[in-house]
Amino acid sequence: KAGVTQTPRYLIKTRGQQVTLSCSPISGHRSVSWYQQTPGQGLQFLFEYFSETQRNKGNFPGRFSGRQFSNSRSEMNVSTLELGDSALYLCASSPIAGGSYEQYFGPGTRLTVT
Amino acid sequence: AQKITQTQPGMFVQEKEAVTLDCTYDTSDQSYGLFWYKQPSSGEMIFLIYQGSYDEQNATEGRYSLNFQKARKSANLVISASQLGDSAMYFCAMREANTGFQKLVFGTGTRLLVSP
Numbered sequence: 001k002a003g004v005t006q007t008p009r010y011l012i013k014t015r016g017q018q019v020t021l022s023c024s025p026i027s028g029h030r031s032v033s034w035y036q037q038t039p040g041q042g043l044q045f046l047f048e049y050f051s052e053t054q055r056n057k058g059n060f061p062g063r064f065s066g067r068q069f070s071n072s073r074s075e076m077n078v079s080t081l082e083l084g085d086s087a088l089y090l091c092a093s094s095p096i097a098g099g100s101y102e103q104y105f106g107p108g109t110r111l112t113v114t
Numbered sequence: 115a116q117k118i119t120q121t122q123p124g125m126f127v128q129e130k131e132a133v134t135l136d137c138t139y140d141t142s143d144q145s146y147g148l149f150w151y152k153q154p155s156s157g158e159m160i161f162l163i164y165q166g167s168y169d170e171q172n173a174t175e176g177r178y179s180l181n182f183q184k185a186r187k188s189a190n191l192v193i194s195a196s197q198l199g200d201s202a203m204y205f206c207a208m209r210e211a212n213t214g215f216q217k218l219v220f221g222t223g224t225r226l227l228v229s230p
Contacts, residue, residue, distance in 0.1 A: 035220075042223070048217060105160070108157040108158065
């Protein structure tokens with residue numbers, strides 16, 4: 001069974017630009033969560049999608065948005081990029097919402113904003 | 115609000131020895147889950163072990179065991195017989211169990227270095 005895949009793996013953008021990151025969950029998984037990891041703030045929850053609906057959102061500005069498609073694939077978008085958005089963005093998928101199941105993480109997308 | 119505290123920024127251990135990574139948590143919830151993840155330099159978060167707040171026995175997964183002390187709100191990870199490949203960042207995390215949400219709250223991590 002293929003794991004969680006994220007594309008692209010590395011990305012360099014300029015301040016003010018926007019970026020879209022993609023996450024394909026494990027087949028059959030319907031819940032997708034996104035996290036931002038920076039040296040200063042550590043790992044922070046961005047949002048969670050389940051059955052194409054955003055179920056939960058972290059404390060991030062509205063420049064950060066996401067969506068989930070009918071095949072459970074998810075995208076997150078960051079508009080008007082700032083230097084502080086440079087981070088590793090991790091996507092995680094789960095079989096269901098809630099319960100004791102662990103989350104399976106992808107390899108991440110490393111975003112650099114210059 | 116939930117909070118995870120990992121007080122050891124770095125730990126050193128020799129190969130084949132056991133090591134304990136500390137984790138304390140704070141929550142007002144009665145039902146929650148505790149996780150440990152390993153993050154190698156490649157960046158991927160690898161699930162290691164899970165402990166539910168109502169589980170009476172400590173969780174074990176191969177060389178990993180979780181020393182769960184509910185009254186002290188601690189969930190320490192014990193790695194037995196360390197291997198060179200265990201060198202990585204280790205994160206403790208918590209999730210509310212009643213909400214149905216998957217949100218994890220992470221600690222700041224501990225960097226483990228295993229020497230030959």
